[in-house]
Amino acid sequence: MFTFRLLALCSLLVGLSPLQAGERDVAREMAFFYRNPRSEILIGVLDRYQGLPSRADWRAYPALAGFLAVLFRTRADEIEGWLPARLTAKSATALTAALLLSGNPSALAKLKSRLDSAGQDEKLRAEFAGLPSRLEEIRIRTATHLDILWGASFASGDARFPRMIVEFFARTVNRSEQIALDVTKTTIALMGGSSEIYSQLKPKHGDAVAFEIIIAATALWSLQSNAREHEFVDQVIAQYLHEFSATYAAKALTAIRNVPRRSPAGPSATRSRCTNTSQPPTCPT
Numbered sequence: 001m002f003t004f005r006l007l008a009l010c011s012l013l014v015g016l017s018p019l020q021a022g023e024r025d026v027a028r029e030m031a032f033f034y035r036n037p038r039s040e041i042l043i044g045v046l047d048r049y050q051g052l053p054s055r056a057d058w059r060a061y062p063a064l065a066g067f068l069a070v071l072f073r074t075r076a077d078e079i080e081g082w083l084p085a086r087l088t089a090k091s092a093t094a095l096t097a098a099l100l101l102s103g104n105p106s107a108l109a110k111l112k113s114r115l116d117s118a119g120q121d122e123k124l125r126a127e128f129a130g131l132p133s134r135l136e137e138i139r140i141r142t143a144t145h146l147d148i149l150w151g152a153s154f155a156s157g158d159a160r161f162p163r164m165i166v167e168f169f170a171r172t173v174n175r176s177e178q179i180a181l182d183v184t185k186t187t188i189a190l191m192g193g194s195s196e197i198y199s200q201l202k203p204k205h206g207d208a209v210a211f212e213i214i215i216a217a218t219a220l221w222s223l224q225s226n227a228r229e230h231e232f233v234d235q236v237i238a239q240y241l242h243e244f245s246a247t248y249a250a251k252a253l254t255a256i257r258n259v260p261r262r263s264p265a266g267p268s269a270t271r272s273r274c275t276n277t278s279q280p281p282t283c284p285t
Contacts, residue, residue, distance in 0.1 A: 026052065030067060031229075034157030039078055042071070047084035050091045058123045061094040062144045065128070066151025068095065069135055070158075072102035079107055083114070092118035097128040101135050101148070136160065140168040143218050150222060153233070162226070162236045165219050170240070170249035172216040179205075179213060180248035186217035187224075187256055224256045 026048050029041055049055060049064065072079060087095070092115045099108040127144045135152050138145050146165060153161040173180045182204070185197040201210035227234040237257075241250050 031154050033067075033155055034153075037155075039075065042078070042082045044084075046082055046091065050084065050088050055088075055090070058090060058121060058127070059147075061090050061121075061124055062097075062127065062147035063151035064091075065094040065097040065101065066135065066148035066153075066161075067155040068098035068151075069101035069148075070152050070155035072098055072104050072107060076102075076104055076107050079111070083111075087114070087118035089119040090121045090124055093121045093124040093128065096120070097124075097131060097148075100131055100133060101138075103134050105133075136164075138164070140165065140215070140219070143215060146215070146219055146222060150226065153226075154230075157230075157232050159232050159236050162223065162233045165223060166236055166240050166249075169216050169219040169223065170244070170247065172212050173249040173252055174247050177248060179209070180252050183213050183216045183220060184252045184255055186213055187220045187252075190217060190221045191256075220252060220256055223253070227257075 026045060029045060030049075033041065055061075083095075084091075095111070096108070096115050099105075099111065127142070131148075132138060135149070138149065140146060140149070149161045149165055152158070169183075173183050182197060182201060185194075186201070189195045189197050201213055204210075205213065223233065223237060227237050237253055241253060244250050
């Protein structure tokens with residue numbers, strides 16, 4: 001069973017330290033919201049979310065942005081009722097990104113003064129730079145983009161979002177057998193296996209491709225982890241395996257599906273500890 005830490009809605013971490021009861025409750029309410037999407041669940045959730053100890057880390061917020069972006073599309077008239085009396089700068093930055101991704105400019109304009117008064121977190125603002133006005137238009141380049149799409153997935157149960165992650169992973173892995181092999185090895189390292197591959201990526205592939213491999217491995221790990229908890233994610237993977245069974249991506253997905261569950265080496269649901277979203281990774285050896 002998952003433990004959820006840094007990203008309360010999907011923070012998708014297997015094997016982290018035990019969570020406090022309140023943190024676990026908020027995490028489950030959000031990670032499985034699509035199964036029981038009642039508005040009353042959302043009242044007070046953001047207030048509790050931003051008050052949890054782990055939410056001091058900026059990495060707790062990209063998935064929140066994706067989660068809220070989905071809700072802002074369909075429940076725009078309820079937004080103000082969900083907001084706590086006091087917003088933190090990180091929450092305000094995530095809300096700003098969510099409103100942008102929801103394609104709801106009127107709601108963004110309505111809440112602008114309140115969001116501005118809370119301030120903006122500079123690290124998060126940099127991570128969210130260049131986001132499109134619709135979730136479906138995200139081009140995955142960083143672990144932050146993966147987190148946003150997982151948040152959207154768990155708010156909606158919509159297969160389009162994990163499918164975007166599968167398609168990104170497949171585009172990267174299907175470029176060559178060597179890339180496919182190194183993505184698989186990196187994923188196994190993220191799951192607690194040998195970390196030897198980290199020191200090999202940059203010399204072998206160069207900075208840019210090494211970074212892509214890290215993000216693709218992070219995508220693969222998150223797909224494998226979430227497929228165990230969410231049937232709609234597993235169905236997306238099964239469909240890809242059925243349609244493209246002869247590809248390198250299908251072989252990597254199958255291989256990772258069969259790896260026993262182990263503790264990941266990374267600090268958040270969909271990002272690895274050696275992922276730096278502003279430059280190519282320098283991974284531990």
